[in-house]
Amino acid sequence: MNKNETRQKILIVDDSAMNRDMLIDMLEDDFEILEACNGAEAIQMIHDYGTNLDLMLLDIVMPEINGFEVLAVMKASNILEDVPVIMISSENQPSDIERAYEMGVTDYINRPFNVSIVRRRVMNTLHLHAKQKKLNQVIMNLVYEKEKNNSMLINILSHIVEFRNGESGLHVLHISSITDILLQHLVQKTDQYHLTQSDISLITIGSALHDIGKISIPGSILNKPGRLTNEEFDRMKTHTVMGESMLKEIPMYQNEPLVKVAREICRWHHERYDGRGYPDGLKGEEIPIAAQVVSVADVYDALTSERCYKKAFSHEKALQMILNGECGKFSNLLLECLQETHEAIIEELSVQSTVGVHEKKLQDLVDEFTQFHEFEGLIRPVKEMIKEQRKLKFYSSTAEELQFDYDARTSVMVISTWGAELLGLDSTVYNAKEKYSGFISESCNEQLRAMFLSTDSTNPDVRTAIEIRIQGQPYAGELIARVLWSEDDNPEYLGTVGKVVHLKKLS
Numbered sequence: 001m002n003k004n005e006t007r008q009k010i011l012i013v014d015d016s017a018m019n020r021d022m023l024i025d026m027l028e029d030d031f032e033i034l035e036a037c038n039g040a041e042a043i044q045m046i047h048d049y050g051t052n053l054d055l056m057l058l059d060i061v062m063p064e065i066n067g068f069e070v071l072a073v074m075k076a077s078n079i080l081e082d083v084p085v086i087m088i089s090s091e092n093q094p095s096d097i098e099r100a101y102e103m104g105v106t107d108y109i110n111r112p113f114n115v116s117i118v119r120r121r122v123m124n125t126l127h128l129h130a131k132q133k134k135l136n137q138v139i140m141n142l143v144y145e146k147e148k149n150n151s152m153l154i155n156i157l158s159h160i161v162e163f164r165n166g167e168s169g170l171h172v173l174h175i176s177s178i179t180d181i182l183l184q185h186l187v188q189k190t191d192q193y194h195l196t197q198s199d200i201s202l203i204t205i206g207s208a209l210h211d212i213g214k215i216s217i218p219g220s221i222l223n224k225p226g227r228l229t230n231e232e233f234d235r236m237k238t239h240t241v242m243g244e245s246m247l248k249e250i251p252m253y254q255n256e257p258l259v260k261v262a263r264e265i266c267r268w269h270h271e272r273y274d275g276r277g278y279p280d281g282l283k284g285e286e287i288p289i290a291a292q293v294v295s296v297a298d299v300y301d302a303l304t305s306e307r308c309y310k311k312a313f314s315h316e317k318a319l320q321m322i323l324n325g326e327c328g329k330f331s332n333l334l335l336e337c338l339q340e341t342h343e344a345i346i347e348e349l350s351v352q353s354t355v356g357v358h359e360k361k362l363q364d365l366v367d368e369f370t371q372f373h374e375f376e377g378l379i380r381p382v383k384e385m386i387k388e389q390r391k392l393k394f395y396s397s398t399a400e401e402l403q404f405d406y407d408a409r410t411s412v413m414v415i416s417t418w419g420a421e422l423l424g425l426d427s428t429v430y431n432a433k434e435k436y437s438g439f440i441s442e443s444c445n446e447q448l449r450a451m452f453l454s455t456d457s458t459n460p461d462v463r464t465a466i467e468i469r470i471q472g473q474p475y476a477g478e479l480i481a482r483v484l485w486s487e488d489d490n491p492e493y494l495g496t497v498g499k500v501v502h503l504k505k506l507s
Contacts, residue, residue: 007032008126013070014040014088015062019111022087023057026115027122027489039065044072046198051082055126055321058105060096061087071103080104084129086121088113097357110132112452171301172208177348178297185337186293192333193289203290206262210269210294213243220492240267240279264288269295272328284331299327300345315346402500404478406432408493416499439468452496455483477503 013036014020024033037043039062060067074080097108106125183200206293221232243266268291275283343412402419413432420427451462466479481498485491
């Protein structure tokens, strides 16, 4: 063996010094030998070395702590899965041998020792364990790659839905975080649902697809700033069955656990425990636990997030509304979990900044997923979208101009850094239609609106004098803007991008 190579470590545990010496003589030329003269010392060495041990030769009969008790400790701490054990003993009782194998030993050698047999069985055990470790690693790598790929594709799809919804981009991230926190607490609180860590992982990943069916909902309904009509709400509710239907249309993956749980979440995350939800009016435990948990997470994040049709509630107010049944009935067990994890949820969501996180997360997903050429058609438009956003951010941060990008569907306006500081606003303004009225007079606003609506896709530009108020003082300037229209047969006003330049204070 090369002197620079690390030799495998074998721990010999026997209360007889003579027996230990005999084994050392047999093995020390090829292995690094460690010794323990009793069970207690062996347990301490297991604690110190852990999986750095490659093999243990263990006697059964020892004072205070015998070999079976050492095995029990190793089994309880899962170290027996990583460190193989060969029992070496003069005990020939079939019951002892059977018990040793039942407890997980790899081999059993009787004394007196035969040198060639001991060496061969030690080598066989080490080689077998090395092959098992290699095989396990291959399997783990395959499972990991499969889960990673599933997770990346799901996150890309769900983030595209987020962009279309005109939301902050954090909804998917929030839902996953809240779902994971609630599930982890749930399994500590009860074994009613028999959820493994693998189940929790699948539900958390699948939660990202809860609203995938909204792709089928018209933008005029999806991003309507006011209250939906009964007909519009009925159409909105179809996103649950549409989401499940979309996943059903991937026949080759129907037996995948992730697809199954995602289908449950899509269809039933708007069901309520008292049967008053939709689309099927399921009641109580008829609702799969995955859909129940995502439902709570979805409602909580919807309440605490600003939308085009509402302001954000505080975390405390949102919790109280859910507990009071204002958002429908949930199981008492999940309500307890929400109460008991509320501080952890607030802490987790608070570190997920509302600026830049969405773009960075989406970019990370795209970077990882680019290796799969079959998805290039999906990835390419997302790459272009990120590139355009970065260009706009750069120009916005370097220009001393009041630049703006207004989305009419969501009433969200993004203002340049310089302009936001000038107006005393955040760079992203929600409910902008209401808020910019404080800077532009009603008559000026009506005049601009008329000018915008008089444009079309062939003549989209507007240039006009404008008067605005900054910190209560009147300023005159020039508005240069481009009006954005959809490319439908009946074009829809999508918003306006532009800037106000040559600002001068009026006396």
